[in-house]
Every structure is written in C-alpha cells, then in structure tokens.
Amino acid sequence: MVKDTLIMSRKPLQEQVEQALAEIVREALATQQTVQVPGLGVFRIERRPARRRPVKEGGAEFIPPRNEILFTPRT
Amino acid sequence: MDLGHEIAQRLRCSPETAAALLEEIVRDIRRKATQGETARLRNIGAFEARGEGLIFEPDAGLAEIVNAPFAGLPAIPLAAPAPIPRKTDEAPQGGRSAPARGDLPSARRKPLPTRARSRARAPWIIGIGLAIVAAGAWLLLANRMESPGAQSERPSASATSAPAPQDTPASSLQDTAPASTALSPAETDQPASEAKARIAPDTLAAATGTTDPLAARPYADDPLRGAEPIDRALGGYTIVVASETNEQRARGWAEGWRKQGFRTTVLPHAQDGATLYRVGVGQFALLEEAARVRDALMGNALPQGAWVLRI
Incomplete structure (x- = not known):
C-alpha cells in the first residue's frame, strides 16, 4: 500500500521531468546549442548551407539553407 | 549544462530527485529500444535501436523550431541559360568553308584554317579599332572644350539625365529612410x-x-x-x-x-x-x-x- 502510494506520487513528477527535459532540449537546439543527456547521448545542430541543385528539366534550383538535428548516442 | 540541476531549478525539486528521475527516463528509453520497440520522448522524437547504438528521429515540431529562421522559404528555380545557336548547313554548296567548331567532338576538333580564322576576326578587329578611335576623339574634344571654370557651371547629371536614386520621392520607397x-x-x-x-x-x-x-x-x-x-x-x-x-x-x-x-x-x-x-x-x-x-x-x-x- 505504501509502495503504491509512493509510485502514484512519483508519476506526475516523472512526467514533469520528461516535459522539462523536452523543453530544455528544444530551447537549446533552437538556439543552436549542443545539449547532452546523460546516459542517452548528445543532440546538436548542423547547418546545411544553401545550395544549387540541377533539375532534370534543365536549369537548376536554389535550395535554401536548413538546420539538421544530429544525435550521437552514448556508447 | 548540467541537465539535472537545470530540471531541478525548473521544477523546484532537489537535484538528486531530478537526476534520479532523468536516469529512470533514459533507462526506460534504452530498455524499450533494446526490446525492439520505438521509444518516444514527447515533443522531442523517437529512438530506435540500431546495432549497438540508438538512432533518433526528431519530431516534426522540433525540426520546425530549429528551422524557424528559414520558415517558408521555397526552393527558387533558376532559369537555364539560353542555348547557343549552332551553325549548321549554312555553308554555300561548293564553297570552301570550315566546319563549325561545335559540330566536331573535342577529340577530333581541328584548328580552323588561317584564312577562315582571319575572316572570322576581321569584323571584331574593325569594331575594336573604331571604338578606340571614337574614344580618343571624344577625350580630345572634351579636353579642348572644358575650361577651368566650366565644371561648376555645367549642369549636374541629375538635372540632365534620368534622376538619380537619391531624387526618388520617399513616398515611393518601401521600408527605407530618406537619402x-x-x-x-x-x-x-x-x-x-x-x-x-x-x-x-x-x-x-x-x-x-x-x-x-x-x-x-x-x-x-x-x-x-x-x-x-x-x-x-x-x-x-x-x-x-x-x-x-x-x-x-x-x-x-x-x-x-x-x-x-x-x-x-x-x-x-x-x-x-x-x-x-x-x-x-x-x-x-x-x-x-x-x-x-x-x-x-x-x-x-x-x-x-x-x-x-x-x-
């Protein structure tokens, strides 16, 4: 009974931690920062610059830049 | 960044509690991935096991956030350069003419005969010569006509030719300050x-x-x-x-x-x-x-x- 009560009380806090973790990771990546989650891995942003890509019909198109999310798992 | 401390500050709990719960979340993700399931971390993305490590697929929302500076930027088509017309079948029959250079493969390309080359260059040489003579004549004329005080009396370019950008009324300009x-x-x-x-x-x-x-x-x-x-x-x-x-x-x-x-x-x-x-x-x-x-x-x-x- 006591154990169940403890589990019940910890559940919302665990959800809150998960939510806070998501917020921290999102905020860090949005500002191009690297964030390390202990035991899981490292999230970082790599910028892919704009480029010119040839198209089959002739000519080319200008592809705008983008940010890519990279994850390196902890080994 | 110490993630445990950061989470503890946000949730106003002890760093030890936050670190323990974080460890539990990570352990849960790893366990699910090891069992072949997709472990999803809400608002971040999904993790799957591959080999000895994990692969991560970010949520669409997260990808959107990190690409906010480029939001709504479409790919811009660049027009193809106009093809250069190739000379074909223009040589008079029976006449001596060299084949067009572009018609030959590069490995078999031969230099044009000397007479044909000189014929091809002649209009260019005449044109360049005429341009040099005209420029020289214009400079000579300008030097003779210009007196020391004439420069200040001469009307400015903006008065005689098309108005310079500084003369454009401010009301016609978008988002810029007056000159x-x-x-x-x-x-x-x-x-x-x-x-x-x-x-x-x-x-x-x-x-x-x-x-x-x-x-x-x-x-x-x-x-x-x-x-x-x-x-x-x-x-x-x-x-x-x-x-x-x-x-x-x-x-x-x-x-x-x-x-x-x-x-x-x-x-x-x-x-x-x-x-x-x-x-x-x-x-x-x-x-x-x-x-x-x-x-x-x-x-x-x-x-x-x-x-x-x-x-």
Whole structure:
C-alpha cells in the first residue's frame, strides 16, 4: 500500500521531468546549442548551407539553407 | 549544462530527485529500444535501436523550431541559360568553308584554317579599332572644350539625365529612410575607418560639387551599406537576414539593420495563405556577388542563416 502510494506520487513528477527535459532540449537546439543527456547521448545542430541543385528539366534550383538535428548516442 | 540541476531549478525539486528521475527516463528509453520497440520522448522524437547504438528521429515540431529562421522559404528555380545557336548547313554548296567548331567532338576538333580564322576576326578587329578611335576623339574634344571654370557651371547629371536614386520621392520607397539621413561614423557600430570608407564616394562628390555622368549607374556604388534606398524596381538580389510573420516586427528588424549602416528592405511573401516578411540587406546586381558578400560576412556582420533572394 505504501509502495503504491509512493509510485502514484512519483508519476506526475516523472512526467514533469520528461516535459522539462523536452523543453530544455528544444530551447537549446533552437538556439543552436549542443545539449547532452546523460546516459542517452548528445543532440546538436548542423547547418546545411544553401545550395544549387540541377533539375532534370534543365536549369537548376536554389535550395535554401536548413538546420539538421544530429544525435550521437552514448556508447 | 548540467541537465539535472537545470530540471531541478525548473521544477523546484532537489537535484538528486531530478537526476534520479532523468536516469529512470533514459533507462526506460534504452530498455524499450533494446526490446525492439520505438521509444518516444514527447515533443522531442523517437529512438530506435540500431546495432549497438540508438538512432533518433526528431519530431516534426522540433525540426520546425530549429528551422524557424528559414520558415517558408521555397526552393527558387533558376532559369537555364539560353542555348547557343549552332551553325549548321549554312555553308554555300561548293564553297570552301570550315566546319563549325561545335559540330566536331573535342577529340577530333581541328584548328580552323588561317584564312577562315582571319575572316572570322576581321569584323571584331574593325569594331575594336573604331571604338578606340571614337574614344580618343571624344577625350580630345572634351579636353579642348572644358575650361577651368566650366565644371561648376555645367549642369549636374541629375538635372540632365534620368534622376538619380537619391531624387526618388520617399513616398515611393518601401521600408527605407530618406537619402538625407546619411549615417555618420559616430551613429554606427562600425569602426570609424570602415564608416569613412563607406561614405567616401558621397562625401567626395559633395565636397567637389561635381557629378560624374558616368557615375549615374542604376545600382549603388556600395550595394550593401549606405543610405541609398533599395529600389525594388531595379531587381537584383538581396541577403535575407530575418523572416517574420509580423510586419511590424520585420520592420523593426529592418530598422535595426539600417541603423548599423546597411541598406535594407522588407519583402512580403505569400505562403500558405499567410504573409511572410523577409528582411533583406543590400542590393546586388549579380547572384554571385551577393553570395560572395554573404559568405564573407556570415557569422560576423551577418547571421549564420543569411541567404540570398532574388528581389
């Protein structure tokens, strides 16, 4: 009974931690920062610059830049 | 960044509790992935086991957030260069003519006969010669007619030819300040030497009181900086430094860049029923020129995400 009560009380806090973790990771990546989650891995942003890509019909198109999310798992 | 402490601060709990719960979450993700399931971390993405490690697939929302600076930027088609017409079947029958150079494969390409080469060059040589003679005659005539006091009495180029961009009424310009608000070095964050170099052409023209007719070009001397407004009618290319869905905020950004001495514009762009306002700095005639400036200044004077857009 006591154990169940403890589990019940910890559940919302665990959800809150998960939510806070998501917020921290999102905020860090949005500002191009690297964030390390202990035991899981490292999230970082790599910028892919704009480029010119040839198209089959002739000519080319200008592809705008983008940010890519990279994850390196902890080994 | 100590994640445990950061979480503890946000949740107002002890760092030990936060670290323990974080460890539990990570352990749960690893356990699910090891069992071949997809472990999902809400608002971040999904993890799956591959080999000995994990692979991560970010949520669409997260990818959208990190790409916010480039939101709504479509791929821009670049027109293919016009094909060069090839000379075929134009040689008169029975006449001596060399085959067109483009018709031969490069490995079998032979040099044109000497007479054919000289025939092909003749119009060019005559044209260049005539141009040199005309230029010399014009210079001679100009030197003879010009008296020492005539320069100040001569009407300026803006009075005789098409109006210079400074004469354009401010009401017809979008998002730029009047030309009279020239920036002094003290008003900018730029070093004094740079600001001096930037305003040198205008200052020189004002000091001497002369206007060179050849200087009345459609594009500004300095495509990136200066008080001269960006004329969208001229076209060309600009460097986008910010994109906003709110026009006022976009104009605020543009004003900030203008105060730093940049020529700015705000370009509205319709996207999925909404309007995106792009803040551009500079006006360049050539895409290559804009890209070169962007590459040179990106990370210093320009933000990392700056990109080139056709005006």
